[in-house]
Amino acid sequence: MFIINGELSSTINLADRGLHYGDGLFETLEVINGKPVFLQLHLERLFRDCQRLLFPAPNSQLLTQEIALLCTHSEELKQHNVLKILITRGVGGRGYRQPQVIEPTRIIGLYPMPNYNPDYQYYGVNTRWCQLRLGINTALAGIKHLNRLEQVLARAEWDEDDIQEGLMMNARDNVIEGTMSNLFYVKDNSLYTASLNDSGIAGIMRQIVLDEAASQGLIVIVHDYCKQTVLTADEVFLTNSIIGIWPVKSIDTQVFAIGPVTRRLQALINTRKQAEYVAADF
């Protein structure tokens, strides 16, 4: 079920620049009993990234109303859902030049929650290195935009059901993230993750984990690092808004223990999610 520019629809104008150029961005949120979790943080990123892509952000009140409508009235509403918000530069003619007047397209859709094994949270997941290297592009780095062929091709590298995520380096051989998640590691009780100045997506759950860790007095370091560094880590974990925190129990043949920092951050995230849920307006 989708609402597009306020109307229920299952189709979009063929002239939309989202289709022709991937000219837009998206957000993916967990919805619990009709309440989108961390909605405000997602909307803030959305509006910030619209600016970086040089198009006017959609009307915030309107968008929030439409999300509320979808999340409270959808027939597809379950205890857990995924909400996807997709904003494009709107309809335009042929050619890269943006239209004189930009009217962004607002698309919001409700999806079933993926049926991830609940064990992943507790016992961790298996991962592998992807061959495909993320491109280097400072103008687009960090943005959750619609140009996602790199992720599609990386995810096509494996088909084994017992591997839950692929880890990606960029063209400089820096470790960046998973195909659908951000990557953290712990070494000597400090928390590390990749800087995303050249490549990657600045996830909302990544931001929350960085904030929570810092507020707990953990040393947090955002830097460039290589494959060897993560292979000698004490703990490794993945984050995104749907999975929360998944401990990594293996990267290819290398095995990792699930350690105390990962467990503590999982607990903090759960507490914060609970508080968010209780405080949510709808």
Next chain:
Amino acid sequence: MFIINGELSSTINLADRGLHYGDGLFETLEVINGKPVFLQLHLERLFRDCQRLLFPAPNSQLLTQEIALLCTHSEELKQHNVLKILITRGVGGRGYRQPQVIEPTRIIGLYPMPNYNPDYQYYGVNTRWCQLRLGINTALAGIKHLNRLEQVLARAEWDEDDIQEGLMMNARDNVIEGTMSNLFYVKDNSLYTASLNDSGIAGIMRQIVLDEAASQGLIVIVHDYCKQTVLTADEVFLTNSIIGIWPVKSIDTQVFAIGPVTRRLQALINTRKQAEYVAADF
């Protein structure tokens, strides 16, 4: 006017992966009196790039029939049109993983010819350097895929009507191409253009120019080069399937003469286009 999977339509399924991930590719062709020029070369590239993106190419006969239908029956048909062929990985659920069964979406649309000043062919165009650097990505380099935010943002860097194209370097400061065209230069009677191993789109008109130049005994060199190299060139020109060859008369404040190699190649391309047109089946 669009034909999508054989049916006249102005909309597309909201679940199409072309919209969500830019998961597809496209071709842009000149159409003269209903005949798409260099159709066979464009279809060959399309099928080759489907393979690189790991999805089954659409049925060639079916696609050709649909193109013929659009190009002979469209109400929008003029003496000159632009045909756009867009192929996506088709409809899919949420997530980067491709569906078990991929049914590519075939979209073909007829557009009016852009009203470029005819003087551009003869007197040349003004260009500028873009700030935005093309990313480095060997897996995607060369492919005319739907992830085109770099071009959109580069084209948004200027608004002056007397500048017809922006020239782009990549993250290694190699000169690659224009926002919508490939770039060539001539030095001491040899023809040069960028290798597209890291960045850029391998245009059909680029290929035709390379072929024609080689068949004429010109020395043709495809290599990596920097800004300074093109600024000391004898001649500079741009190519794409719609503009053919545009001589470059300036890059920012640097002025270029329009020389004999550019003129010779323009004549060769016109001759070849004429032959193609006469031989076309429809």
